[in-house]
Amino acid sequence: MESKNKVLVGLFVGGCLVLFGVGLFLIGSANQLFTKSFHVYADFAKITGIQNGSKVRVAGMDAGTVIRIDVPPRPETKFRVHFRLAEKLHPIVRADSMASIQTDGLLGNKYLQVAAGTSDAPVAAADSMIPSTEPFDWGDLMDEISSAVKQVNGVLTAVKEQLSSTLTEVENVVRSVNVVVKDATPAVKGIVESAHKITGSLNEIIDGVQAGEGTMGALFKDKELYASVRRSAEKTEQTIENVREATASVKKITAKVDESDIVPEVQRTVANLQRITLQVKDAVDKFQSASGEGGVGENLQRTLADAHEAMSDLADNTEALKHNFFFRGFFKRRGFYDLGSITTREYLSKGFAKGFKQHRIWLESAELFSLDSKGIQVLSPAGKRRLDEVIAEVMTLPRNGPLIVEGFAGEGTDAQRYLVSRRRSSRVQTYIIDRFRLRPTYVGIVARGAEPVAPGSAVNKEGIAIVSYYKE
Amino acid sequence: MPHSIASNPQPWLSRFLLGVEESLGWFGGFCQFAGLIIRESIRRPFEFGELLRQVVAVGYRSVPLIVLSGLAVGSVLSMHTRSTLERFGAEAMIPTALAFALVKETGPLVTGLLMAGRVGAGIGAELGGMRVTEQIDALESLAVNSVHYLVVTRVWACVIAAPLLTVLMNFSGLAGGFLAEVIVSGTSFTYYLHTAFSSLAFADYIPPTLKTMVFGFIIGTMSTYLGYNASGGAEGVGRASTQSVVYSSIGLIVVNVLLVKFIFFLYPGGGA
Incomplete structure (x- = not known):
């Protein structure tokens, strides 16, 4: 009976211990504890949850575990994370392989990722340091976003104020321009209407003249008159010749004058005139700048009013011309x-x-x-x-x-x-x-x-x- | 001392204080009994024959119950885990989650509760029957140390069997989970096993397994104490048997809380 119990106990205990050992083996294998490995380390300012036993992956493949973390002695130094990597992956772990702390999935554990290096770099030596990049932290990102949003907000506020100020200025300018345009519009309209009327009248006169109507038309069309004008032109040419001779005489006189003391006196007089002209110009400028409301706008209005008046006068004159003895025959005939x-x-x-x-x-x-x-x-x-x-x-x-x-x-x-x-x-x-x-x-x-x-x-x-x- | 409490003018307060006094008395007796067990454990002669018999009774004969329960618990856990992780598209995490749940907590606790039900009741009834039929008195009259012979062997059998049954429960649970996964997703055994153990560390596996030795000690001590001190004939035997299950279960659940905290303290990154 007792021997049977021994067998049963042996079976029970042995079987369970074997299962326990299998569990240990599987866990050890998963953590690369039974494979040949080498030791390297990397420095991080923040280790964000990495701890002893955390997994290490090389190019995504399970390669080892973190075996020790050295706490920095001073704030300015970094944590030193020591980890073990499977020897079979040693050929792709180079001196430029970059270590980084990653998250397994969205909510998974933190693990250490070692990127495969480049062929140009030498194989990372055992007990050496490999370069590292600081882990991505959502908190840091949110802080940066918050800071950026504050800055943008400040800029927008400043832009808004400047825009508001600019719009106010533009509004003022538009109002001023509107006033100027409103003031100038009747004058311009008047000018245009007068010009329109004058042009029409002139066209009619020219048409009439071309048709040989009226006194002027007759003048243009009359051959005797042409001959008379030609004679007058010949006489004019003769007169001009006389003037030319007179001018030569004047030149001679001028040469004589140049030889005398009159020239310096005249030059001084001219210089004085120039100086006086400049003084008058300055005075006019000062007067214009000091005129305040009577500045450019008022001057423009005044000029336009003068022009309008001149054009109106011209129109009146033209109208009067149409009723003049020389031209009215044409208008009367056409009705x-x-x-x-x-x-x-x-x-x-x-x-x-x-x-x-x-x-x-x-x-x-x-x-x-x-x-x-x-x-x-x-x-x-x-x-x-x-x-x-x-x-x-x-x-x-x-x-x-x-x-x-x-x-x-x-x-x-x-x-x-x-x-x-x-x-x-x-x-x-x-x-x-x-x-x-x-x-x-x-x-x-x-x-x-x-x-x-x-x-x-x-x-x-x-x-x-x-x-x-x-x-x- | 009892006279002073009974003389209290408020009847409900008197009953309450009497209850507290009895509970403290019972707990004191239990602690004294536990100390006696520990002291007797290191005293010769060691009763290996009786120990083997008790290991067979407590451990070997519990294997079918543990294996079947493990398969059921594992498959149910797998189904529940799948329905939850599917929402996040994380079905690949099912073996890992199942292994974590089973190895770290579910396996040890369910094993303890099953042992409390099966073994605790048996020990309480057996020793209670021996007490009420004066068999223990007869042993004592033959100069046999009844505690050394009857109690210590049963308690040690529980301490030995608990972690072994826990290992069995863990693997049965993983097997049940694998069966459920094969039916649903047709996953391979190699991938399942590798994934299940990939995220486990020794600290996740060894401390939770070994803590069940404490569960075994509580179950053994509680049931032997109640059975050893049973009185009142067949009714007392039944009461001892029932109380063994109830008190053992409560005891191991409460102690589990303390043990988990203690293991966290020893292994901050894992364990428990």
Whole structure:
């Protein structure tokens, strides 16, 4: 019985001890305890959880364990981590193999990673140090991010303040410019209108002169007058020759003067004049800079006002010229002085475009206009195409007389009809001037309100008529 | 001393103090008994024959229970671990997690509890029966040291068998986990075994295994103490048997806490 017990106890104890030994062997093998190994070490400022027994991997392969960690004696020195590596991996562990502390997975244990070195470097000697890189720490990263965010925040705040200040300045500048432009706009408009009017008048005069009309036209066209002018020119040449001789005489006199004491006196006088001029210029500059509100803007406005006044005067003069004895014959014969200021009564009078033939084309409002989003009549695309066709036809006629756009309207009071008819004719006038590059003085408008297009005709009263006056 | 406590005017307080007094008396007797066991353990003659018989009874005869329990515990642990680690895509960690759980805590504790249930109850009933049938008195009358012969051998049998059964439990558990893994993922035995032990250190394996010797001592001492001091006939034998299981289980669970802390103290990076 006792021998049987011994067998059973031997079986039980022996079997369990063998299992225990197998466990020890497996753990030892996993930790490279039963393989030939060599010892190296690396220094780290932070070891972030590495401890004795932590795994060491070479290029990802289990290669050994950490066997000792030397705590630094001073703060400025580093931890020294001693570890053992399997001898079979020794050939790829070189002097430039880099040791780093890694995490096994997202939440796993820390282990020491040794990268395989390069072939150029020698094999790492036993008991030698291999280089290391400091471990990545989320805490450090978060600190850096926090610091960076603070800096960015500060920069943004500064930029925001500067932008705000800049915007305020820009707003002030815009306000000032707006004031200047607002002040200058009427003046500029006046100048442009005056220039427009002058140009138109000059064109008409030149056209008339070219046509040989009026006194000046007659002057240009008259052959006797040409001969007379030529004679005058010959006389002028003779006169110039006389002047040249006189100039030579003056030169001689000047040479004589140069020889005398008068020249230094004159030079001194010129120098004095220059000095005085500079002083006057300085005084003017000081005056301008000291003028405060009366600075550049006010000067500009003043200049523009002067220019406007000058242009207005010029326009008046031109207008007066048109009524002058020499030119008024031309305007009287054609029946009007200025299409821009012609009245309906003048237009309908017998004197208007006397001697000109008339070519009239009627266009209904429905085929020209449409209403925009605000309910205002504007030229429709189809209407513009229709006008293009009509004006192309009119352009085949001689352009030696005015082109009149007559506006008609059939609904509302007399005033409303007048306004609507004027607006229609004005829209058409603007379009054809821009579209066909016509002279503004060539195209006039007449608001004929609710008048019938022609006595007895059955045409619709809503629309416009384009009338071209010409002489063959 | 009892008179002074009983004379307290508050009945509930008197009962409480009497309970505390009895508990302290019982614990003092237990400690005295444990000291007696240790003292008797080093005294000759050593009862090797009886020790062998007790090792067979305590250890060898527990093997089927431990192996089957280990297989079941291992497979269940594997299934639970898989369902948890699958969420993180970490199925490869299952053998490692299973080995950690079994070797470091589950194996030793489950082995201790199973021994408390099977061995503790048996020893308590056996010695209790001998006490109530005056067999122990008969041995004493024959000048046989009953503690030396009956108690010390059973306690040492528990101390010897506990770590051995723990090793058996660990490997059975790993085998159960492997079977569960093979069915689910078809993993290879080599990969499973290598992965299971790759993250373990000696400090994770040896201290938790050896701490079960303390479990064995507690189970043996507690059950022999209760059985040796049983009284009241068959009812007393039953009470001794039940109390052996309960007190042994409570004792080893409580002591396990202290042992884990002690092992952490000895091996800061692992163990327990």
